[in-house]
Amino acid sequence: MALEGRALWREAPGETPVWVDGTWTWEDGRLHRVTGPGEGRDRDEAVPACWIVPGMVDVHCHIGIGPSGPVGREEQERQALADRDSGVLAVRDCGVPVDDSWVQGRPDLPVLVRSGRHIARPKRYTRGLAVELEDPGDLPGEVLRQARAGDGWVKLVGDWIDRAGGAESDLDPLWPREILRDAVAAAHEEGARVAVHCFSHRVVDDLLEAGVDDIEHGTGMDDDQMAEAAARGVMVTPTLVQVELFGSFADQAGRRYPRYAATMRAMHRERRAHAERLFGSGVWILPGMDAGGYQPHGELARELALWSRAGMSPDRILAHATWRARDALRVDSLQEGARADLLVLDSDPTADPGALARPRAVVLGGRVVVGG
Numbered sequence: 001m002a003l004e005g006r007a008l009w010r011e012a013p014g015e016t017p018v019w020v021d022g023t024w025t026w027e028d029g030r031l032h033r034v035t036g037p038g039e040g041r042d043r044d045e046a047v048p049a050c051w052i053v054p055g056m057v058d059v060h061c062h063i064g065i066g067p068s069g070p071v072g073r074e075e076q077e078r079q080a081l082a083d084r085d086s087g088v089l090a091v092r093d094c095g096v097p098v099d100d101s102w103v104q105g106r107p108d109l110p111v112l113v114r115s116g117r118h119i120a121r122p123k124r125y126t127r128g129l130a131v132e133l134e135d136p137g138d139l140p141g142e143v144l145r146q147a148r149a150g151d152g153w154v155k156l157v158g159d160w161i162d163r164a165g166g167a168e169s170d171l172d173p174l175w176p177r178e179i180l181r182d183a184v185a186a187a188h189e190e191g192a193r194v195a196v197h198c199f200s201h202r203v204v205d206d207l208l209e210a211g212v213d214d215i216e217h218g219t220g221m222d223d224d225q226m227a228e229a230a231a232r233g234v235m236v237t238p239t240l241v242q243v244e245l246f247g248s249f250a251d252q253a254g255r256r257y258p259r260y261a262a263t264m265r266a267m268h269r270e271r272r273a274h275a276e277r278l279f280g281s282g283v284w285i286l287p288g289m290d291a292g293g294y295q296p297h298g299e300l301a302r303e304l305a306l307w308s309r310a311g312m313s314p315d316r317i318l319a320h321a322t323w324r325a326r327d328a329l330r331v332d333s334l335q336e337g338a339r340a341d342l343l344v345l346d347s348d349p350t351a352d353p354g355a356l357a358r359p360r361a362v363v364l365g366g367r368v369v370v371g372g
Ligand SMILES: [Zn+2]
Pocket: 060, 062, 094, 290
């Protein structure tokens, strides 16, 4: 199998990939650039036969959660196949209540980076999904347990409605700042990174102070916090498709919890301007659509369309949805000897971000799983 076209290629990990015209092959699932006499030119004048980019990534992709909670292996497989067929070839599960590690034994399914179970407190997350700690002081120990069970990531619930407040209930942090700091330190000592669910403004300073690695949703971040996250290299997964639902979350809770509903409505109203500020802040943006609970699998293109609407340029969308996200998960992009996990596109994705939504072919570990 040889593929001729313009690939987003780099010579070594850590480099910024550049477009290179040429011919590529793979053997035992590993990529090889064919160069010969007259080849090896960078970026020919002629329109290439195709554009070749690294597989997309979804870093917030719950393989194992369905609309009504945990799902079995058959449904997990359907979810993983839907992701794969859409061109998502690496996923981080970002917290699941089931053992999805079997996916890693299946070469026809996306590369899976596991985060173990969500860690929350009783009644402070969607029922039935998280490990619930009665004593918040147990957080560092539980973080260590989940870090050892996963693949280098731990997922915490950082804030949630505290219904104990009755009509005054609002989004509130789950963990005292010192405990959070100890828990993040425990994860880092174990070589794991920490992703945290975070809707509200008031929890963000705690997360930044504690040294978390990745903020999920981040709808409450103000400009100072965005600047601080950018300076510290904290990644943010904005899950804009999920934020689109904040109005309906508010409607459901409105009668009993008017204050919480008002908080959610305000963030929903501000969502587009907020995303524009986030994208302009220099923060490392990650692609994630929170598939599993409210969102179907295999529709990352909808998230990228919202990025585009919030003003992110096509070349940035391409970078953040592919190689930069693969770097974040420490998964190879296109280079000599890397896994052949790639998308073949009919048009230039730096001109049209929609090109990513309809790959001509999807190649996973050297096997053509979509297209010819
Ligand atoms: Zn989630």
